[in-house]
Amino acid sequence: FDVWVGGGLSTNPKIGQRLGAWVPLDEVPDVYEGVISIFRDYGYRRLRTRARLKFLVADWGIEKFRQILEDDYLKRKLVDGPAPDQPVARWRDHVGVHRQKDGRFYVGFAPRVGRVDGATLTKIAELAAAHGSGRLRTTVEQKMIVLDVEQEQIDSLVAGLEALDLRVNPSPFRRGTMACTGIEYCKLAIVETKARGASLIDELERRIPEFEEPITININGCPNACARIQVADIGLKGQLVLDGEGNQVEGFQVHLGGALGLEAGFGRKVRGLKVTSDELPDYVERVLKRFQEEREDGERFATWATRASEESLT
Structure with a gap:
């Protein structure tokens, strides 16, 4: 190591x-x-x-x-020892179907912003018992994994998960959006996060269905960074902001271009860049479309956000 x-x-x-x-x-x-x-x-x-x-x-x-x-x-x-090699995988979240060292497979899937209710957990456990050894894992990216699946059981398991709206091949937005507990259950939070993140996923899937690049959108209800906003492509720190009529409403300070791994760095903050919760889908759609227009061949969002003009990021 x-x-x-x-x-x-x-x-x-x-x-x-x-x-x-x-x-x-x-x-x-x-x-x-x-x-x-x-x-x-x-x-x-x-x-x-x-x-x-x-x-x-x-x-x-x-x-x-x-x-x-x-x-x-x-x-x-x-x-x-030398530094490890640069990773080549586009994602590092265990989502999808992957071979284990013992020849069996594990199947990773993406709940919407990491939220799974008790009834759904029971159904996941039943699927894991019927298609694998019953072993499950959760990940630091708010994903889940069913372990020890034989090859002939993969299609049936994937169909069972998809029927529960648990995507094995999710959109980049479903795959890359995570949120902390937020004001619903945390006394430190200032804004709601889970429902906001889920609705953002739905809006982005509807508005830019052609978007296929890896993108991480981390939503946090306060400055404490449980959802790791500083190291996301788009990090959103919850706070109260003023809307167009001067009213205090829920919103976010925006961090852009953070990353983990061997090119780790904290997201860039554009002076005065804050969005209300209601404006969030419009803002994220606008920034991602500018990324699509301005990026160089093969360029990651984080690299583009670091060099982009402030006008492109607002």
């Missing part, structure tokens, strides 16, 4: 940093025990606003962090 430390989002986001070390599988527990122990012994745990490893790494620097990890905790040097 390649080791990274010190990442985190919320109101003070920081990108994790590479230790520059390669760790074989059997040494992984020693390394993460060492990293956690450094936080226990040196982290700012008495200060609630700084009780995260990212603040310690930012103050120490990555060289000092690695030295202390090696000298004081592991009692040995780590093996230097």
Whole structure:
């Protein structure tokens, strides 16, 4: 494994940093025990606003962090290693039908903004038991996976999931939109998120059905970034904004062009760019169409958003 430390989002986001070390599988527990122990012994745990490893790494620097990890905790040097290869997959969310190492398959599907009610969960469990081993997984992208499916069972399982409106081959909007719990169940949230995200998916599928590029749209109900707004193509941070008549209404501050992976970076904020909840479908449609018009061949949305003019992003 390649080791990274010190990442985190919320109101003070920081990108994790590479230790520059390669760790074989059997040494992984020693390394993460060492990293956690450094936080226990040196982290700012008495200060609630700084009780995260990212603040310690930012103050120490990555060289000092690695030295202390090696000298004081592991009692040995780590093996230097190159950065991992650039990923080639267009998506990294496990959606679709994929072969497992044992020759069977797993089937990943996309609930709308990660919301699944109890009755639907029961039906998913029944499908997993009938078509696989009964094993299910959830993912950090608000997706679900049925494991251990034999090849002859794939079509039946996909049909059963699709009948529940759980898409195995979803549109980019269904596949790439996620939302935090929002004001419906969270006392910190300022705006509604789940229903807003679901309606946004429906509107975008209707308005630009030809759009096929990977796109992530992350919707958060407050500044705390549970839905990781800073590292989405389009990140939406909930807040109260003024509408055209001067009334306070639910809306979002917009972050554009964030990304994870080896080209990680935080989204760009255009000064004064905020949209009301009602204006959201119009705004996202407008920006995505400008991306289609202005992008270079093979260019990702995040790359385009970084270089695009402010006029193209508003």
